[in-house]
Amino acid sequence: MDLLAILVASLALVPAALFTTGLLRIALGLPFLLFFPGYALLAALFPKRESLSGIARIALSFGLSIAVVPLIGLILNYTPWGIRLYPILISLTVFILAMCGVAWYRRKSLTEHERFTVSFKIRFSSWEGQSVLDRVLSIVLVLAIVGAIGALGYVIATPKVGEKFTEYYILGLQGKAEGYPTNLKLGERGEVILGIVNHEQEEMNYQVKVMADGVEGRVKLWLEDENGEVTSMTDSTIDVEALAHEEEWEGTLLFEPLQRGEKQKLEFLLFSPKLRENHHIRSQLSSGNFVDIKINEAERESKITLDNNSGVPYSYRLEIWQRGAVQREVSFTVVDGEKLEEDIQYSPGESTLQLYEEGKLMLKDNGAELSLHLWVDVS
Numbered sequence: 001m002d003l004l005a006i007l008v009a010s011l012a013l014v015p016a017a018l019f020t021t022g023l024l025r026i027a028l029g030l031p032f033l034l035f036f037p038g039y040a041l042l043a044a045l046f047p048k049r050e051s052l053s054g055i056a057r058i059a060l061s062f063g064l065s066i067a068v069v070p071l072i073g074l075i076l077n078y079t080p081w082g083i084r085l086y087p088i089l090i091s092l093t094v095f096i097l098a099m100c101g102v103a104w105y106r107r108k109s110l111t112e113h114e115r116f117t118v119s120f121k122i123r124f125s126s127w128e129g130q131s132v133l134d135r136v137l138s139i140v141l142v143l144a145i146v147g148a149i150g151a152l153g154y155v156i157a158t159p160k161v162g163e164k165f166t167e168y169y170i171l172g173l174q175g176k177a178e179g180y181p182t183n184l185k186l187g188e189r190g191e192v193i194l195g196i197v198n199h200e201q202e203e204m205n206y207q208v209k210v211m212a213d214g215v216e217g218r219v220k221l222w223l224e225d226e227n228g229e230v231t232s233m234t235d236s237t238i239d240v241e242a243l244a245h246e247e248e249w250e251g252t253l254l255f256e257p258l259q260r261g262e263k264q265k266l267e268f269l270l271f272s273p274k275l276r277e278n279h280h281i282r283s284q285l286s287s288g289n290f291v292d293i294k295i296n297e298a299e300r301e302s303k304i305t306l307d308n309n310s311g312v313p314y315s316y317r318l319e320i321w322q323r324g325a326v327q328r329e330v331s332f333t334v335v336d337g338e339k340l341e342e343d344i345q346y347s348p349g350e351s352t353l354q355l356y357e358e359g360k361l362m363l364k365d366n367g368a369e370l371s372l373h374l375w376v377d378v379s
Contacts, residue, residue: 002118003043003100006036010096014089032092037072038064040096043103049116068095166204167197168270168370173252183377184257189222190376194268195250198243206249207271208238209368212257212264219266224252257378264376269368275350276369285362287314289334293353293365300348304355305341308334317356320346327351 013032017025038061046052052060072091073083081087107115130138171193172179181190198204212218221233240249257264275297282292292305308314313335320328328346355363 003040003104006040006096007100010036010093014093017089018085033069034065035061036065036096037068037092037099038062038066040099040103041068043116044099044106047103047106047110047116048114050114051116054118161201162199164200166200166206166270166272166370167195168372169195170253170268170372170374171195180374182375183379185379186258186260187256189254189256191252191254192374193250194238194253195248196240196243196270197248198245200274201245203245204243204272204274206240206243208240209269209271210236210238210253210255211267211269212259213261214265214267214364218258220256220258222254224254230254257376260378262377264378266374266376268372269366270370270372271367272369274369275348279369281353281363281365283363285357287357289314289357291355291363293355293363295351295353295365297349297351300346302344302346302351302353303341304344305339306334307339308336311336314357317359318344319354319356320344321352321354322347322349 010032013028016028017032020028039057041064042052042057042060046057069092072095073088076083076087076091079087169177170180171177173191173193175193180192184190194208196206196208209216210219210221216236219236221236221238222230223233223238224230238251238253243249255266257266276295277298279295279297280292281295282290284290287310289310290307294303294305296302302320304318306316313333315331315333317329317331319326328344330342330344332340332342334340350367352367353363353365354361
């Protein structure tokens with residue numbers, strides 16, 4: 001009867017897991033993952049009654065399931081199907097069916113007295129005959145099980161939100177981080193694969209701008225979709241809208257530089273409506289001094305760190321721009337050997353920063369959340 005119950009429950013859980021969502025799917029899937037595989041394997045390995053006690057079987061069923069399921073996942077990882085919902089359901093169901101079949105065959109060769117069976121008889125009178133130590137241990141065991149179930153329910157009800165970030169990449173046409181077009185002639189097109197993966201825990205809109213040597217309009221763009229259709233990007237801008245959490249966008253980008261030059265810096269700038277948090281701009285200035293600016297637009301502040309190792313003092317001015325105008329301006333002098341750290345407060349919202357050294361513009365923030373670049377020689 002126990003093997004029949006496991007078989008029926010497993011076969012019933014497969015459609016239930018496919019057509020349910022949320023907490024119901026989790027509640028139905030937990031025994032299918034954490035108990036049934038281990039119980040079926042134990043039944044096949046130990047068909048005799050005296051081999052294991054009932055409590056030991058229950059405990060080992062959880063332990064073996066935790067060991068067996070990852071191994072099945074590891075095997076699936078090296079198959080064309082991968083670790084996905086349908087392959088997992090099918091492979092676990094086949095494993096449970098096979099183990100139950102082996103267990104039934106081995107039990108069939110045993111006498112009824114030798115064969116393991118599940119008994120639902122509960123003798124409450126045995127509590128009176130237990131020692132004080134046994135009673136205490138029984139109570140502790142019950143409390144531990146209740147606590148474990150409560151903790152599991154809490155984790156399921158309040159899942160931990162993962163790290164929020166965006167994955168942004170450019171690849172060669174072979175799909176690898178190599179084979180980039182770095183030498184072109186005027187009129188010749190280069191091709192790269194551009195990709196965005198949303199891990200922000202919410203739906204996001206993105207915009208990609210492509211510039212050559214920091215200037216827009218010096219490069220023509222075309223985007224090729226999955227069907228091979230090519231669309232011209234008239235303003236060097238690509239809009240990727242309504243990208244869901246964990247959704248990936250990928251396209252083949254064709255670009256044509258419009259002027260000759262060596263080591264032209266082709267920038268792929270990624271923008272989003274989300275305010276930048278913990279965004280760093282690091283650079284070495286022409287004087288040899290190092291600067292690090294940490295931007296937290298949501299917290300309405302930036303922290304600038306300047307490290308002067310040039311041997312002479314330098315004066316700096318930091319401008320914070322919002323909506324096309326200077327919203328805040330801060331000036332300071334950094335003497336030789338000093339490492340200046342200063343927090344700067346300003347109004348919330350999208351901002352760009354400009355840093356001047358001795359009156360000369362040395363660093364200009366473009367407001368991009370992420371950026372990638374290639375150096376291209378155009379003859």
